[in-house]
Amino acid sequence: MGSQTDHKIPVIDFTDKNLKPGSDSWVSACKLIRYGLEEYGCFEAVYDKVPTELHTSIFSAAKELFDLPIETKEQKTSDRPGANYVGQDPFVPLYESLGLDNPTSFEAAESFTKFMWPAGNDTFREIVRSFSKPAAELYGTAIRIVFDSYGLGRLYGSHIESAFYRLRFFKYSVPKPNESNVGLPNHTDKTFVTILHQHQVEGLQIRTKDDQYIDVKAKPSSFLCIAGEGLMAWSNDRIRPCEHRVIIKENKGRYSLGFYTLVNGVIHVPEEMIDEEYPLAYKPIDYLDFLLHFFTNDIVRYAACPIKAFAGV
Numbered sequence: 001m002g003s004q005t006d007h008k009i010p011v012i013d014f015t016d017k018n019l020k021p022g023s024d025s026w027v028s029a030c031k032l033i034r035y036g037l038e039e040y041g042c043f044e045a046v047y048d049k050v051p052t053e054l055h056t057s058i059f060s061a062a063k064e065l066f067d068l069p070i071e072t073k074e075q076k077t078s079d080r081p082g083a084n085y086v087g088q089d090p091f092v093p094l095y096e097s098l099g100l101d102n103p104t105s106f107e108a109a110e111s112f113t114k115f116m117w118p119a120g121n122d123t124f125r126e127i128v129r130s131f132s133k134p135a136a137e138l139y140g141t142a143i144r145i146v147f148d149s150y151g152l153g154r155l156y157g158s159h160i161e162s163a164f165y166r167l168r169f170f171k172y173s174v175p176k177p178n179e180s181n182v183g184l185p186n187h188t189d190k191t192f193v194t195i196l197h198q199h200q201v202e203g204l205q206i207r208t209k210d211d212q213y214i215d216v217k218a219k220p221s222s223f224l225c226i227a228g229e230g231l232m233a234w235s236n237d238r239i240r241p242c243e244h245r246v247i248i249k250e251n252k253g254r255y256s257l258g259f260y261t262l263v264n265g266v267i268h269v270p271e272e273m274i275d276e277e278y279p280l281a282y283k284p285i286d287y288l289d290f291l292l293h294f295f296t297n298d299i300v301r302y303a304a305c306p307i308k309a310f311a312g313v
């Protein structure tokens with residue numbers, strides 16, 4: 001059996017001032033990102049637009065949010081599928097999650113904040129927005145590189161127009177004696193892309209093709225960009241959706257963040273993605289309809305690959 005050292009998730013330096021379309025840095029980033037997504041379903045982004053103070057304050061905000069009464073958190077609903085509260089679930093007893101759509105927008109952040117704190121909490125609202133803006137910028141650059149790496153830069157603009165973001169906060173409690181330390185079992189995300197960000201307490205692991213788990217280090221300037229099932233479908237199965245899980249090894253509560261990209265529109269497999277090795281594997285996917293089915297239709301939800309169960313040809 002191999003060891004974790006046999007594997008290395010590619011690291012892309014987004015702080016590189018030369019990382020501009022057409023530059024040598026861009027061309028090498030295209031190769032590395034494509035390799036990361038096809039081999040591991042992910043890559044690590046080193047990114048400095050979330051300063052340390054903001055990193056610290058978004059995690060304090062996460063704690064403040066989860067410290068609210070369960071009744072308040074449970075009432076959070078959403079027009080769009082999958083943005084409600086998850087917690088007190090016997091299948092994932094350590095896990096709680098809560099999030100909001102369009103976190104960069106004043107109105108959306110204010111409405112979520114007012115829901116949680118009826119008397120208002122401007123600090124929370126502004127921390128959410130200040131974190132989400134650079135996270136969205138990171139996504140924009142990263143996905144432009146992904147599209148370029150397949151020679152599909154022309155589709156970048158329309159993708160960004162139909163994309164929307166969801167910020168999700170995660171909390172894991174410490175397992176009780178005799179309780180399993182699995183915070184979240186192995187899964188793939190139903191997003192297009194998820195950007196994961198950890199704080200102090202590690203626990204995120206990604207699964208490799210040869211069935212090993214690699215620990216992902218928590219660093220304030222590190223963001224793990226993982227492919228969801230949406231990106232797999234767009235790439236006609238060239239990109240692997242990242243399998244990942246969370247294991248709680250430390251005797252401390254764990255907080256983490258997921259910045260999701262979802263699509264308000266239809267995902268079509270671009271023609272260039274189809275050839276003999278990769279025959280067309282998906283019908284056009286109305287993405288919100290897919291999410292709705294995933295959350296309401298057990299056949300889709302419990303399928304080995306939900307997006308294929310929904311849209312496989």
Ligand SMILES: O=C(O)CCC(=O)C(=O)O
Pocket residue numbers: 097170184189196197198204244246256257258
């Ligand atoms: O907590 C993490 O780092 C990952 C969370 C996650 O994978 C999820 O909620 O889908």
Ligand SMILES: [Fe+2]
Pocket residue numbers: 187188189244
């Ligand atoms: Fe996940």
